[in-house]
Amino acid sequence: MSDAGAPAAAPPPEPVRIGIVSISDRASTGVYQDQGLPALQDWLGAALINPISFQPRLIPDERALIARTLRELVDDAGCDLVLTTGGTGPSPRDVTPEATLDVADRELPGFGEQMRQISLHFVPTAILSRQVAVIRGKALIVNLPGQPKAIAETLSGHDAAPGIFAAVPYCIDLIGGPYLETRDDVCAAFRPKNARRPAR
Ligand SMILES: Nc1ncnc2c1ncn2[C@@H]1O[C@H](COP(=O)(O)OP(=O)(O)OP(=O)(O)O)[C@@H](O)[C@H]1O
Ligand SMILES: Nc1nc2c(c(=O)[nH]1)N[C@H]1C(S)=C(S)[C@@H](COP(=O)(O)O)O[C@H]1N2
Numbered sequence: 425m426s427d428a429g430a431p432a433a434a435p436p437p438e439p440v441r442i443g444i445v446s447i448s449d450r451a452s453t454g455v456y457q458d459q460g461l462p463a464l465q466d467w468l469g470a471a472l473i474n475p476i477s478f479q480p481r482l483i484p485d486e487r488a489l490i491a492r493t494l495r496e497l498v499d500d501a502g503c504d505l506v507l508t509t510g511g512t513g514p515s516p517r518d519v520t521p522e523a524t525l526d527v528a529d530r531e532l533p534g535f536g537e538q539m540r541q542i543s544l545h546f547v548p549t550a551i552l553s554r555q556v557a558v559i560r561g562k563a564l565i566v567n568l569p570g571q572p573k574a575i576a577e578t579l580s581g582h583d584a585a586p587g588i589f590a591a592v593p594y595c596i597d598l599i600g601g602p603y604l605e606t607r608d609d610v611c612a613a614f615r616p617k618n619a620r621r622p623a624r
Contacts, residue, residue: 434622439474439475444461444465444507445494447508463576467576471607490524495560504602509570509575513553527560528565532558533556543578564596564599593615
């Protein structure tokens, strides 16, 4: 039978390379078991339809090492997206935002603003979190708080506020990365109509 006239089958989802970085003095030295990397991997694996190649890193709260790790993930490992967790608070060892700005080409303040709004719904101490999001080359780097439960809270949001991940696929389109497709029950990605490909 001919397929003439039938709509073209959607191309397979594009592969994406994602750096996940857990920044914690105690988890990186074995004082407690790291829960940051598994939480990031679980959430992203559930949310994205694209095949994901994870680049995981577990490191202490050292500014130069964090910056070096972010550069390596983007410039050498070729990550399209890097999510960090931890080190965003006000204590002297919390230096993740500074290290992230050290490697930034440009800052995207909306991510931090939205994240703090979402987190206020869960904890009043959300205002202590100094997360930033930046572009380096063709990659987006986003800081998340260190509490393992904060990862799903900030990425998914809640009834009154969409999670910050909703804006990630379109951002990655705009900076030249792969077309990210999400499972709507975990996270409905927002794209303007003219940027959407046909749904699967
Ligand atoms: N990677 C992690 N794995 C498991 N639990 C974590 C992790 N990071 C943080 N937590 C938990 O969240 C709490 C607050 O995180 P925060 O990033 O402020 O830790 P911290 O006091 O800077 O210490 P550290 O850097 O040693 O994790 C920690 O006290 C810990 O209970
Ligand atoms: N969604 C969410 N955001 C949160 C939290 C949380 O539990 N859930 N903890 C807050 C606390 S107590 C602090 S100190 C800051 C910074 O955390 P970090 O240093 O672990 O990155 O994140 C805040 N943001």
